[in-house]
Amino acid sequence: MAHVIESKKACAVNPLKMSQPLGASLAFLGLDACMPVMHGSQGCTSFALVLLVRHFKEAIALQTTAMNEVTSILGGYDNIEAALLNIRKRAAPKIIAICSTGLTETKGDDVHGFVATVRKRKPELDDTAIVYACTPDYVGGFEDGYRNALTAIVRTLVKPLPVKADQLTLLPGSHLSPGDIVELREMMEAFGLSVIVLPDISGSLDGHIPPDWRGTTLGGTTLDEIRAAGASALTLGVGEQTRDAALALQEIVGTPLEIFDRLTGLEVNDRLLQRLAQLSGQPVPAKYRRQRSQLLDAMLDGHFYTGGIKVAIAAEPDLLLAVGSLLHEMGAELRCCVSTTKSASHALLPAKTVILGDLEDLENGATDCDLLVTHSHGRQAAARLNKPLLRIGFPVFDRVGNAHRCQVGYRGTMALIFEVANLMIDQIKHHHATDWPVSPEALHAASTVIAAPEISASPTQPSLVVASA
Template sequence: MVKGRIDMNKTASSTKDFTATQNACKLCSPLGAALVFKGIRGAVPLLHGSQGCSTYIRRYLISHFKEPMDIACSNFAEETAIFGGGANLKIALENIRRQYAPAVIGVATTCLSETIGDDVPMFLREYRAMFPGEELPPVIHVSTPSYQGTHMDGFHGAVLETVAALTANPPAAGKSRINLFPGMVSPEDLRHLKEILGDAGIPATVLPDYSKTLDGGLWTEYQRIPEGGTEVADIRRSGTAAASLEFGRILAEEKKTAGTFLEKEFNVPCRRLGLPIGIRETDRFFDALTAVTGQATPEKYIEERGRLTDALVDGHKIVNLKRAVVYGEEDLVAGVVSFLAEIGILPVLCASGGKSGRLEKVIAGIFPDYAEKGIQVMDNADFVDIESAAQSLAPDLIIGHSKGYTMARRLKVPLVRIGFPVHDRVGGARILHLGYRGALQLFDRITNTLIERQQDESAVGYTYM
C-alpha cells in the first residue's frame, strides 16, 4: 500500500493518513456475473453502465480464455449519469432481443449505475409493459457494485439470482438429479466434474457451465452465442433435485446462496464442500456423491487416487518443508493450502483480495497451529502488501494467477500459475485444479518448478535426479 498525508483543513495540525490501492488482488464484480451468464445456454450478458466497463471485462476474459466475448452494454454517457439510465437499458434490451434472439439476458449493474441509484427492477417492469402479450426472454438482474465486493461476489450473486429467477415455479419431476454449484473454476475443471458425474451415472445440473462456451472448437464462421452452457429447462427444475452440492469453504459461511435458496424454498438438501483439490477434499466430494445418490465411486477414480498417492511418495523429498506464497480467490487459496498441507509444503503467506473476513478461520482449520508456524493470512490484499510481506518470508515458490508475475519477478521466485486470470501463458482455460487428476497435475507442476529452480541455480547443473 502507498501511505500519504491529506490536509483536510489546509493546516499542518489536521492531517490524516490515507491508503491507496495500487494493484488489488481481485477483479470487479460485474466480471464474475458476466462469466456466470456465459455459462447458460443462449444467454447474453448485459452491463448496465459505461462502455468502458464492458470493454475492460471483455478484454480481460478474452485474454484468459482466448475466445470471442460478446458482452452488451447500456452505454452510459454524461447525460445518462445525471438523469438515469432507464432509457438506455430498455434500448439495450431490445437491441439484444432483436439481434441475438437470446434465451436469457443477464443484467449486471456497474459502479456508475449503482452510485446514481438506478431502479433496475422498475426499468425491467417498464420494459415488459412495452410488449403486452409478447413472449420475452427471462431477464435476470444482479446487483454488482465493485466498491462493495469482488468478482467472486458478482459470480456467486449471479448464480443465486439465476436460480431464484428461473425456479420460482419448478415443474414436477422425480428427485433423481442433483444440482452442482462448482464456483469459479476452469472449463477443464467443469469438463472433469461432468466426466465424474457421467461415469457415476448421476444426472446433474451444473451451474454455470462455460466448458464449451469459453473453450470450444474452431468456428468456420462467427457465432454470436456459442454452443454450450447450462440448459434453462434444467435450471427451472433445480428445485426438484435430490440434493445440491456447493463448493467453497468461504462460500459455506454465506447465509444466502443458490444452494441455501433451494433448501429454504423447495426443501432441496444442500451439502457444502471445499473445492475438491487434493486427496482429502476430493475424498469428501466422492463421499458426498455416494451419500446423496447411493452410487459407489467408480473404479476409474480409485485408480486415479492410487496414482496420486504414488506420485506424492515419489516427489516427497523434493517438496517437503518448502515454503510457498499462495494468493487468489479465497476459496481457491483455501483449496490449494489444504493440498499443500498434504504434501508437506508450508504456505507461509495466504492472501486474497476477498473481504469476507473468513479466510483466517479456514486456514486455522487446516493448520490449527498456523500462528506458531509463522503462517500469515491477508485478506482485502494489495500486491504491494503481499510483496512486502513475502520479502521477509523467503518463499521457494509462489502459487497464483498472472497478476502476481511482476512481484515474482522482482522477488526472483518462480510462479506456478493457477486460477484466473492467466494472461501471460496459453492454456489458462485448460488448467485442471480439481479431483485426484487435477491434484496430480498440480503436484507435478510444483515439483518440476522446484527442480528447475535448483538446476538454474546450480553452478554445473545436472541431468539426472
C-alpha cells in the same frame, strides 16, 4: 484458523482484486444462448471484455447499456430499454443477464423496476428471460459478483418441480475452470446420476470452434436445464461462494444442500466419492480407486520437492483455500497469504494470517519464500524477487490452455502437484542443490501425508479419513 488483516494502505499497488461485474459476467457466460449486459459506461465493459478474451483466448459475448454523463445523472431507464430491445432484435438470446456497475449503483438506478416497466411496455420481450444481479464494483470482488449473479439466476428462473431421485445440481465456484467442471461431471455421471451444472462454462468457454456464430454464448446451461434444477434431489456446491445460491434453491424448492469447501486434495475427493456412492447406491468405480492410488504415488514423488518450502500465495478466497490447503498437506509452509475480500473460507486456511490486500503485500511478504502463487499480474514481482511463479486463478493471460487446466478430483490434484514439483526442480537446477532449503527433517514431516488408507468401494461404508501433515 487464519487471522484476517485488512490492509490500511491509501491505495492499491498492482491490484490483486477483480471487480464484481466481471465475476457476474463469468457466471452469465456459463448460460446457453445468453447475452450478458453491464449496466454502466462502455469503458466498464471494455476492460472486462479484454480480461476475459485474454484469459480464455475466445470471442466473448458481452454488451453494455452505454451510459454517458447525461444518462448517469438523469437515470438509465431509456438505456436499459434500448439495450434490451436491440439485443432481442439482433441476437435473439433466450436469456438477457444484466449486472450493475459502480456508476449506476452510485446513481441508485432501480433496475428491477426498470425491467418490470419495460416488460409492461414491450410485450415482444415476453419470450426472453431477464436476470438482474446487483454487483457494485466499489465493494466486494470477483468472487462476490459471481455469487450474486448465481443467486440471482436461481431466484429468477428456478421453480419447484417433482423431485428426481437420480438428479443433482452442481454449483461450481468461479475458481473452477471448464476442465474442472468436465472432470466433476464425469465423476458424478460415473455413478449413474444426472447432473445439472449451473453455470456451465465448460460448454461455452472450453476452447472449441463453434459451428456457427449467433452473437450470444454458444453452449452452457440451457434455460430448460436451469428450470429443471427445481427437480434435483441434492445440491452440491464447490466453494463457499456457492452457499447463497444453494440456500436459495433450498428455500424455493426444498432441495437439501452440501457445500464442499474445495475439491483439490485427497481426503475431500474421498468424501465426494463416498457421498455420490451413498446418493446413487452404486459402488465407487474401479477407475477412481486406481486414480486415488496414482495420486498417492504422485504425493510420494512430489513431496521431496514441496516439503519444507515457504510459499507466498495471493488469490480469491475459495481458490486460496483450495491451493493453499493442498500445498500445506504436501509439507509446504504458507508464509504469506493475501486475498481480496472477507470470506468464511479464510477460517479453514492452514495459515497464521490472511492479508486483504494487493500484490505489493504479496511481494513484501515473499522475500524469504521459495515459491509465489497468484495470477499473471504477479509475474513482475516474481521476476524482481527471482522466484518461481505458479499461475492460478483469473486472469492468466500469458499462458495458453486455461480452459483445459484441471485442478480438482484425483487427476486434477495430481496434475497440480506435478506442476509445483517441476517448478521447484527447475529452481534447484538454477540455484544448485546445495542452496535448496529443504532439510531432511522437513521431508520426513511432509512424508506423513502419504499415510492414507484405501477408500472403500462400498456405498454403505463410511468415508475413511486421510491423514495429513
